[in-house]
Amino acid sequence: MGYHSRSGDGAGNARNISTLIVWLCAGKSTRVRDDRRHKLLSEFDGVTLVRKSARAACCSAASRVxxxxxxxxSDIAAALGGLDIALAFNPHFPSGIASSIIADWTAAYAVGFDGCLIMLADMPGISTLDxxxxxxxxxxxxxxxxxxAAGQGRRGNPxxxxxxxxxxxxxxxxDIGAxxxxxxxxxxxxxxxxGEGAHVDVDTSEAIVAAGGVLKG
Structure with missing residues (x-):
């Protein structure tokens, strides 16, 4: 796997470039047709999806998450217990993903960064290596x-x-992303x-099962 660049050469100060991860896990999981369930609390190999994704972020080269x-x-926070993640609550989350990106970006901006990696919490195929x-x-x-990120000839996430x-x-x-x-x-x-992980998100019960997960929580 490689990458395709359309940028100029700006690598002179690469060591000084800081990247933070802003990680989105505020949504209502409305496409999972069971009000008692939350997709981020589904389990993959015995680990909740939200924690699995968080581990990938925390183990990465990012300066902070x-x-x-x-x-x-409260359920999401409990699932993330013990991980080095700064949590911020978005009271406007019902309005759509834009408010969550803004809430995360604002918190991250206060501590300073050069790049902000926007990561969706419902993409089980994203690894620390990615x-x-x-x-x-x-x-x-x-x-x-x-x-x-891209895969299969198309742009994706993160x-x-x-x-x-x-x-x-x-x-x-x-409800519009970036x-x-x-x-x-x-x-x-x-x-x-x-690869294909750039496009695999689990918005529905069927998608969770197809990706190898078990709907719980």
Whole structure:
């Protein structure tokens, strides 16, 4: 696996480039057709999905991990017990993913970073190695490019956004992710092929089972 770059060479200060992970786990899991269940509390090999994803983030080369909670915040926090993650609650989570990205970004911005890796908590195929490859490419680009996971010839998730996109992030609204920001930013984009994991999310009961999980919680 390699990556395709459309950026210039900005690797001179790679060692000084910091990347934080902002990790989204606030959603209501509405596509799982059981109000008693939460997709992030489903289990993969005996470990809740939310903890599995969190472990991948915590073991990565990121300087720090910030997670935003919302729906069933106490259950999610309990599942993350003992992990080195800074938790932030988003009271506006019913309005859509944009409010969660803003909440996480704001918390991360306060401590300073060059790049913010936006990670969805419902992607069981994302590994620490995948995250480290994205982070390494961002550092090699001098922190001046968008770095996006791809697979099967299509862009996917996660994605690293440079600090310079702060204004565009804070202007986001509704249930819309960062795709339109990436398309309109004018910043070079580097695609990193991590395989099918870039597109595997588990929004439904059927998807959880197909990915090898057991719906619980």
């Amino acid at each position: 910030f997670a935003v909670t919302g729906h069933r915040r 995250l480290d490859r994205l982070i390494a490419v961002f550092k090699d680009a001098g922190g001046r490019a968008i770095v996006q 994605v690293i956004l440079p600090r310079s996109l702060r204004s565009a992030i804070l202007a986001m609204q509704g 795709r339109h920001i990436i398309e309109r930013s004018g910043i070079p984009v580097i695609e990193v092929d991590i």
